[in-house]
Amino acid sequence: MSDSTVTEPEGRNQVAVPQAVTGEGGQGLLRRMRTPRRPRLWFEILLIAVSYWTYSLIRNAVPEQRGKALHNADWLWRLEHHLGIAVEESVNHGLNSVSWLIVGMNYYYATLHFVVTLGVLVWLYRSHPGRYAATRLVLFATTGVALVGYYLFPLAPPRLMRGGHFIDTVMVHHTWGSMASGDLKNMSNQYAAMPSMHIGWSLWCGLTIFALASVPWARVLGLLYPATTLLVIVATANHFWLDAVGGILCLAFGFTVARLWYGALPYALPRPAPHRSTEGPLLPSET
Template sequence: MLRTDVPGTEAVPRTRLRWWTELPIILLVYGAYSAGRLLARGDVTSAVDHGLAILRVEKFFYLNAEHPLNRLFTREPWIGIPADFWYASLHYMVTPAVLIWLFRSRTVRYRAARTWLMASTFVGLIGFTLLPTCPPRLLSASHGFVDTMAQYSDYGWWGGEASAPRGLGGMTNQYAAMPSLHVGWALWCGVILWRYGGTRFTKVLGVAYPLITTIVVMGTANHYFLDALAGAVVMGIGLLVTRPVLRVADMVRARLGVRTPAPVTAGRTPVTAGPHAAGSSIVSAGCQTSTGEQFPRQRKVRATPGAEQGAEPGASPTDAGDGAPAPAR
């Protein structure tokens, strides 16, 4: 089927997104991201130096909210334990759930939102590579931080190495703290829920989820405040490059002869091209109407005298050629 977004423009082949093509793409990108995190393991000494530099900057500007939050989470298990579960699980559950919901109920918004998330993730990977950073929990005890994940590890599946399951700590990069994609992905989920949720409850979730996640990553001593801020900046950069990335992807698809999903243009309804050329003035053009078919109460077009093939000069114009006068305008 041919579709065109603007009447009068050339129709372009379109196709719908399918889950069996989307899932491999997402898994491939996530696999590349995870492998990139492991390959981006920098020198531990440099990572510690970067972490201490961030902490000094925060103290200078009175931004080190991690200290009071970490003391609270350490002192109050009824706060610290749920926070550890939040950090260890929701990052990997809520984001895919929002992606699936968007794919099923807001399909026309899905492609741009998915591209935004993926582009931001790769920008974050660049940050991990260029700036390996020691999180607060891995600094020496003299800096006043407690690893709450290790403190409450008896309550969960994680051990003393971030949120990785026991025995699998070597498969994660603990120095990939800058930027915080826990915060970045949570912000993406929040924006999507706020814009497309449609209910007050989803809007509340859209605000609460990234806000609580930001508090959690600092209180558990997994990230600095500037890590969280950098996560938001990364999402902003990803949003800016989303449209160019989509254009490049469409160009590649066109060169490969692959049909691309139809874009959505605000205020314009895609029209299915009919047997007539796009931009035709015929009523049925682009609407798949049969010859002679007429919409209810549709007025017929008055023909120009002599324009009909075989019309005799001086003959009175009619609509059907049966001698009946044309209806008055």
């Protein structure tokens, strides 16, 4: 069959070349997948629920290598002394002496990690549908790579270190709600402290609010949230400073994945979601 028979633009007997042969079908599908669409509420609820359940299942399925986790904690503590940043014990003991403050931090640690993150997702869904999928991808990629850290580098939190130098503030003050201490500790992997997803998620929330909120005070709160979270995870003896660094590196990985997939940082994408029939390349725009 000649080329003119296949590609003749005006002949009545024009033969349509299957997209699978030309590759246009696959390219079109890939283009559509990489173009943010208006999110479907039912799908997002299901996706978030299944994703968190999977994350929790995998995180808790990682073997609790107690001996190795304690050894890694001792090594990390020595490293922080060498770097001159090993002040977690002083922060833990100092804030524990102010009962109302440390109890508030215990509840902060147990609740805001989930409440604020879900709140930001809802806000994105309603107010920034064109940026929602890309920003959600950052969160998912951040959380996914954290699982690798839990497996490769089991780490005991400071409150479980040998020697009893740190105070488990949840146990001492009988605070309800933490999966890390008390009656609920058997439901969560106690040796998955590196990286800190309290920092990964809170910094994701803070940067998203700072980048997209139009109200100045909201942007300030966005920056204060991860900073406060850093103080809380140290004061409650749930993490070392370097656990926070691990969380930041995971978040950087998440942004890199979203940037490569969508061709722009999430916050640079158009605020409104393109129509579902859109197949052209997505261009960053200002709102």
